[in-house]
Amino acid sequence: MKKKYALFPGCLMPTEQYAYELSIRETLPILDIELVDVEGFSCCGEPMKSVNQLLTLYLSARNLAIAEKHHLDLFVPCAMCHLALTECQHILTENPAMKDRINGMLSAEGLQYTEKRHLVHTVDLLHDEIGIQKIKDHVKKPLNGLKIAAHYGCHILRPSEIGRPDDSENPQKIEALLKALGAEPMNYPQKLDCCGAPLLANLPESALTKTGQKLQAIQEQGIQGLVDVCPWCHKMFDSRQAKAGETVAAKLDVPVVYLTQLLGVALGIPEEKLGLDLNLSPVEKLQLGAAK
Amino acid sequence: MSIIDLTSMGEPQSDQRKELNDRLTKLRDEISDYCFQCAKCTSGCEAHKLLELEPHKIVALLKRGLLNELVNADVIWTCMTCQKCRERCPQRVAPIEILFALKNMAVASGKQIPGKYTAMLQSILSMGLIQDIQQITTRTNKTAKREELGLPPISKPADVAKFQAGIMKIAMEKV
16 A cells, blocks of 8 residues: 655755655655655745744745645655644644634635644654564665664754654664664764754854764764764765864764665665765765675 | 845834734743743753853843843854753743744844845745755766756746745734
8 A cells, every 4th residue: 555645845855955855766665655746835934933933834834735735644854844844733723813814824825724734754754654564574685784873853853742753852763764774773972962054044163063073973983874864964964074074173084874875775776876976975985885 | 025024124023023022021921930940951952062052041031021132142043943942841941932032033123134044035035945956066076956866846836926925924914
């Protein structure tokens, strides 16, 4: 039985974090997830929360209303987008007056938000919807005990009161998934530390320092690489790793991959289809091609 | 349609400011009842060590009514929005929500919007997303763009005028 989801791409993944999108589109259909491309989505609004929270709420509701028009649940691979949309559903359910007000604005585009939709992120889609056993059954090239650490990203863990994909203080779903792929997940004290991305807009130097500090800690602990599940976190840890190293005066060379890229390798998909040549960190050190 | 309509850099947005003021007053009333300054929020704050943000002090200052001082303080823009303060508060106070409201107030009061927020907002208004499709460089220094990688066309608002009309209502509507 195929499960059907509208893919909510957000801004960052479809405009620059192509490796995430490529690996998502390659892997999920193998695991019986049908991704539907829907026209007309916009920014989720989360990046504008500091400027105008009503704008954030409006943009989130607008995207949910588009999914509603197509009678589809949403797969939201970006942690920021996932939080914005979840929070929007929470607020509009708790506050009917705000729901009416937002719907008044949505009428400009002939849209309407009426009820909650099922929202999943990469982590709960893989762990809860598809399930560990099914993933194990599809593994063709186990990852040979690769010692790798997980970075969850703040926005998929908190605030727990509105429902998040994993536990706020001791998340373990990525670790369980890594084990299913034949890797050896590593624990480390900085696991819940922020990637720094939310400060990119106004304090980029500090944002990169945050990134550098976490990567440096990982490097010093002899961990082989880092896995992430958010285009913002990945932009910091992978795309900006060299600059992040400068802020902490360290030569960083930590391979950073999307969980869906590792999943793809384990499922036997060729590296080039998973966008592994797009990662700027030294992913060749993981010797993924050698995995059997 | 421009940012000036949406923030207040042209003329002061009294309606928006009034609404924010109500929100902050409400937050302040809740805090007065619950926050006992245990500083658990600050102990976990991602911006604390690096940028000296102390959420419990933000709460204390709001409690004392020092709204103008807070709105004009640069430190409110150091929050990394990690949500740890909201998650861990034993009294269910959410310093992060206070910080969002303070930043919104700073913008609505006509203070300069810091950094790239203006550019991102402008991009959302003109095409629906915070940035357009980027050409990227691979690890082996080749260039690549979305369509060359075999990815389908990007999802974005088809009718930008209608999209803007919706957002315009936020700037226009009377609270």
